[in-house]
Amino acid sequence: MASTLRHGSHHHPLQHIGTMDASVRAANCRACDLPFTSENVDLFGCGLCGFFLHRSCCFMPTLLKNPAHPQHQLVLRYASAYSSGHFGCDICGNGGQGFNYHCQTCQFDAHLPCVNLPRKALSPAHQHRLQLLFRPPAMGRTSCGFCGIQIQHCCYSCSRCSFFLHP
CATH class of the missing domain: 3.30.60 (Wheat Germ Agglutinin (Isolectin 2); domain 1)
Structure with a gap:
């Protein structure tokens, strides 16, 4: 090493x-x-x-293909592409600064942990395996089954039960 x-x-x-x-x-x-x-x-x-x-x-890859943005490869940046030094993550909806994945064509940005969210997950809050969705199925009408807060961005979903959970 x-x-x-x-x-x-x-x-x-x-x-x-x-x-x-x-x-x-x-x-x-x-x-x-x-x-x-x-x-x-x-x-x-x-x-x-x-x-x-x-x-x-x-050792994060400098170019990344991610299902959250299948149109183009994302480029690893060590600083925000914007003059403010900040970016909004298009996967989770939260702000960030510093390292991120960015698409210059679409102005798509993502935190490093967000591009690595597992596609499937188990949660003590639900009995079935959950699938990662990059957008809730009913934008503005989907609430988290754990905290009750409305889901605006990516979430985990159980299609059998219509159960949704923030990552």
């Missing part, structure tokens, strides 16, 4: 880190914005800048 790597998102070499310390514990991954835990300490980082990436985020 390489102990250092050069990554296009950062100007310093990134060092392999295998143990939690205070700087890692206080940081989130700059790619997916998820925190580091003792279970996923396999990461690369720059201690000088406080820049850290999960190992899996270091």
Whole structure:
């Protein structure tokens, strides 16, 4: 395993880190914005800048075909394509900044975790296997079976029971 790597998102070499310390514990991954835990300490980082990436985020493909946007390949960007520095994820509907997948033609944007949502999932909230839908079947009239809040973007669905769940 390489102990250092050069990554296009950062100007310093990134060092392999295998143990939690205070700087890692206080940081989130700059790619997916998820925190580091003792279970996923396999990461690369720059201690000088406080820049850290999960190992899996270091090696995301630069081009991606995703069923949420089948018209075109998505391109991995290390920063938003927009002058504001922010983007709206077209899969989950939430805002983001930093790493994302982007389609220049359609102005489609997605968080890294959103392009990796499993197609099928089990949930303690429902007895059947759920299927990922990128748009709810009845936009504006579909509520989450767990929290009751209206679903506006992607969701998990049970076609047998008309049950829907936020990811």
